[in-house]
Amino acid sequence: MLAATPRAAAAVPVVLALVSASALAVFFVLVGRVLDAIAAGDALRTPVVSGLIILPLVAVACTLLSSRFSARATSGAERRLRGLVLGHVFGLGVTRRPAAASGRLVSAATTDVEKAAAYRAGFVGPIAGTMAGPVLVIIVIGFTVDVVSALWLAIAIPVIPLVVGGFQRAFRKVSGSYRRSTAMLSGAFLEAVQGLSTLVLHRAEERTGRDLAARGEDNRRQVMRLLAANQLLILVVDAAFSLGTLALAATLAIVRLLDGTLSPGAAVALVLLSTLLTGPADIVGQFFYIGATGRAAERGLSGVLAERPALPTGRTESRERPTSGGVSIELDHVTAGYGDGAPVLRDLSLSIAAGEHVALVGPSGVGKSTVAALLSRHLLPESGAVRVGHLDTRAASGESVRSLIAVVDQQTTLFTGSIADNLRVAKADATTEELHAAVTSAGLAADVERMPLGLDTPVGERGLSLSGGQAQRIAIARALLRDAPVVILDEPTSQVDLASEAAIVDALRTLSRNRTVVTIAHRTSAIRDVDRIIELGAHS
């Protein structure tokens, strides 16, 4: 967390705020001098006039620099944190993750990152600056106006946050139930909107609408009652700051003027200077709100980053591989499972020769997909060994093993972007010619030709929606571009429309040529073109 937010993010705004506060403080001192000069009938002296012009510019420059710096630091922290979270997700690899957990990852990488960055880089520094400003103003008062007044103010200023803090603690319970009530109010409404289809189909929309309005009204009354107590904090803060700064400064100014310590101009300046002490009053609310959400977001991020990958990294092996003919595969007395409960595979041995086409068949739950996970090194065997070509999956890295393998699953994920972007997932530097060749071999050429922008047609959530059959042919085209010696086909036609099936079977045949192929299926009737069928139920 700290790595992503350099210390400068907090220090620079504080320094700028201090410079700005002292510039403004001296400016008001000079205003007092001018008033004295007017009273005495003196002409304005050049240093005073130039001070009056330069000091505001210094303060303004600090404001500008500070806001620029916070904005940059925030964006920078966002980028670093986001990369950290997503990189971590990739590092965790393919895990069995419930939908809710995926949603949490997405919100961690977006909302939590934004809040944490805003808090660390855009908030802590400026807040510290605003809090530190008054200290410098009091020092300026001590040196240029009156030490006694400065001391009195120095006593009063720390008392204010204490009063406010004590009051806040006293009302914490009220604030808590206030927040809960407003959250319930919006929660009930949002639920009714999200469940509106269900309500309408059950003819309950009018009843719910009435009920919602009635409950909303009750809730609103309660919220307003709570608010009446909760908002007393505002009254206290406002009164405390007015009394503790302005009223105190005015009293000191008058007293010290009457005993002859202060000139009239200096006394006025002291009153004006007290307006620089109220900065913290304006940010009390923000401090608690943004601070709390920012810290909560940081906790959320830490939780995500604490998850450790289940597999050791492994060694990176040379990427050399045979250009054609495939490589052999061997499972040697493999026992494997997912940690929770009994192993899915027990003492399974099988060997597949280079270039052989094999089908793994058996009812669901028998461990077919576990074999696929072992071969792709998403899973390591508990005992025994898995070898793909010359690589033992326990020794080699995931990248090395997977460079030998292309998988066509039941369904594929299309990323937001063009068809070409989606194909280049498999081969980042593929030329347009290579893309066209892959698309043709996958039986997708005619479809792509009909698309408005050809290969550049956007697809995914915000683009053209492809049919299941078309998406599967994209997956096949990806596998072709990957050009790996081993192909795993995990029920690749089980979800496609009947009309596309023949074209996909053809494309799979092209993909299978000169490669080692492992096809996974429920039953033998779906299997074509294989050299050997392995019934998995028989082994376990």
Added chain:
Amino acid sequence: MSAPAPRRRDLALWLLRHTRDLLTPLLLAIVLRIVGQLVGVALLVVAVTGVIRSATESGTDVLGGVVLPTVGSLVGLALVKALLRYLEQYSGHYVAFSALASLRRLFFSRLAPQAPAATDGAASGDLSTRATRDIDRVEVFFAHTLPPAASAVVVPLTAIAWTAVAVDPVLALVMLPVPALVVAVIPFLSGRRTWRATEERARANGRISQHVADSVAGVREIVAFDHAKDRLAGLDRLGADAARAADRVGIVAGVRSALVQVVQLGGVVAVLLVGTTRAGDGVIGWPEVATAIAVLLGIAGPARAVDGFVADLDASFASAARLFEVLEREPVVSDAGPASIVVSAADRPHDVDAVRFTDVSFGYPGSLEPAVSGVTWSIPRGTHAAIVGVSGSGKSTLTSLLARVWDPQSGSVELDGIDLRGIPLGEVRSRVAIVSQRPFVFGRSVRENLVLGAPDATKEEIAAALHVATLEDVVASLPQGLDTPLRERGARLSGGQLQRLALARALITDPDVLVLDESTGALDPVTEHSVRQRLAAWAGGHRTIVEVTHRVDQVLGTDRVLVLDRGAVVEEGAPADLADAAGPFAALLARV
């Protein structure tokens, strides 16, 4: 389908029409704010006046005549100001919550007739955003943007007018440009550019969210193709775009607040310079200059509150337009009205099919390909029929047409021989009940969820529905039985239990046609078997069951099957015949 984008004036009038009862508390909040801030200016002026009088009225009883009254007034004014601020905040919150209540009421009542067509599927996330972010945005405008803007104009003008009368008209004239620039000129500088940059930033953030969501969903592909580095680089590029847009927003905002500071401090210098000259001429003295500066400092805060007003205004109008677009949309199905006579199930003719699709074609708005085309099929009363096909083949679309969520673009859907468009919507939905794959469960009690469609259900009816759905034991095991609250989205129950709850919820309305849309997918085989047996007994040969599934082996026991592929009928008949026919049904069966 969506209305043309309305003009701002129309939008403002539309909003005002729906928030009329807000105007009184809003006005109160504005007045309280103005008075409170004037008291704030008075505080400074009284303090400076106290200093001036202490310096000038020597000889008299200074302590009793000046010091005590000044300190007393300061304390009094400080307390009054705090009280006014409290009241202003309270009335502001009152406005906020009233506005929220009005807008939410409006949103719900306008959206309900458009549901489920407008609320299902991809639109639901967008609607939630409009229901929360856009309504909140409009609320913020009423409660927290309008009052500061009003006081930013009134407070400085009032204070300067007082200065002109009570202090010095020339100094007042020198002060006047300060609030004029701060309130009327600076906020409007490059407002368009800020707006464009803000929109650009929102788009960039949207692209980032999309990229992250894609990345998490596609981890398998990314890992399989060793694509992580490129993916992270892409994310960083999007982050750089967002940072650039944010930077532009920040620069404009920073320059604006810097200009405000320059103008306000420049005003102080100008008053000093002009004051010096006028004092040299003997027209005024230092007290007048000091008082004028106190006023200038006093109005600085109220005037500054207008910063960001233009951006807030733009954002509020954009949100209002998004609400308008949804709320003023015409419902896709219109109610035939209460005219038709409800015939009880027993009296309906037996020779007429319960459901009949005649050459039905339908495509979703915005989609190029039809979801179903030329579907003709009928389901006799009292039978158990099934619609099968892979996902995307149009199965669920047919059931949506059956519940009249949509009307077909051509062809007709009939219930007991009557076109759905001639039957009141309420009646259609009481006779056709749909149990969906992922039922929506409300965070209320089990009972409230059960009786959603039949609030007057008796104990026996509830028990009967629970029995058919094999839920009795589950409910009995809950800590408070039927009154156990289901937390958010029914988190307390398993997926299979939620599906059975949805089934019981449909059964309790006693429908003629029960549609099961992949609604037994999460059940274990034993439970599923007993649910099927009890459902058959419940149907009793006079209620019709339409089952939709991609698991073809589940429908071998049904009376008739329709096979859909890419929205068209490719086969129909009795499942046993189809299984032997080596056609599409057999092909689907082979995949299981």
